Amino acid sequence: MSLRERKKLAAWRAIRTAALQLFEERGFEAVSVEEIAAAANVSRSTFFNYFASKEAVVFDQDPEQRDHWRAIMAARPADEPLWDSLAAILVGFNELLGDRIPLQRRLKDRSPALAQSSWDVVGEQFLTDVREWTASRTPEGDTMIATLQLNMSFAAQTTAYQTWGADESFDDYLRRLKHCLHQAGTGAMSPPASTSPS
Amino acid sequence: MSLRERKKLAAWRAIRTAALQLFEERGFEAVSVEEIAAAANVSRSTFFNYFASKEAVVFDQDPEQRDHWRAIMAARPADEPLWDSLAAILVGFNELLGDRIPLQRRLKDRSPALAQSSWDVVGEQFLTDVREWTASRTPEGDTMIATLQLNMSFAAQTTAYQTWGADESFDDYLRRLKHCLHQAGTGAMSPPASTSPS
DNA sequence: CAGAATTTTGGACTGCGTGCAAATATGTAC
């Protein structure tokens, strides 16, 4: 790893930690990009060299994390049913994010702007990667069914996130995620009536 | 309907038609709010009185439409399974939107900014209304399962939209939407292998 | 150490979205 690369990574992390710190202290909207840059000892321009937008600094993942989830994807056996793979990938991804998710949650709760950022939890990069991965594992004519399963797995993820009560732990969240994935897998209308656990 | 209300509606429509016209001619990004306001014979301030953002003018629905989809929601029998209701509501909503959807599609295809607006197809208002409707029909402990079904129905909608080929008609899109809803209802992993129709 | 390649920086610029107070239009009561 060359000096350049090390410095790049360091700058990326300096910006992100500075930003998150400020966001936690004063809320997303109340912090300007200028302030973030200043806190990270970088120019405003440099901030935009690393992050496409102010929101990206909340949702983008550490470059090293990216390698991890790519490994997770690559590890799925080629003959595994798509849905099972997607479920495993999403769970793995969430475990990977770990304690960063609560932070995102805290910020979102306080910020209208962040609240309706298209990307919840899963950042832009992961979305792109998992789309690509799905496409690579989908035979010619099945692209619709594959897209549907992909979107359904995200629906499960979103649901777990949305119904994550303020008093619940991260493990509770993970459990619910798995439950939602299972439920989505077996079908939305499978239970004729009340089948809500825990 | 008072004069005020009639004028309001007229202004709303004037702004939207002017905006859509300009967007079609020159693309979403290339048109400024000032230009839209000018084309609609209104001040810039007034534009923001009616639309919360430049994007909202693409996704917000005509106030009268809102009454229509509310009627659709109200018409669902109280004892119908949630999933069936949601499916019917979404189909009804899309039929209602009708030829406006292709327009949105055309704009989105040309505009990166629009492309990743959180709201695809279904605008903010419909989202809010259908959330509220769902909540009103959900017993105390079933909020997670209800949220999941809601999100899954949107996943089906999104999928139909994403896989809508440029050469396909609006009816093809509607057909695919129904198919996706059915598929999502019976479960993501139901087909062990290739089961893609048409 | 010299020159190529990449990154950082500052500065100017466009345009969205907000806030506010003055002007204008509509509704209401007499």
Place this chain on the structure above:
DNA sequence: GTACATATTTGCACGCAGTCCAAAATTCTG
């Protein structure tokens, strides 16, 4: 219709996100 209350429109100023570009600064290569 005149007078007053209420709602809407308008202009103006402001902050700030995001883009572009050319000049510095830094790292890489030999």
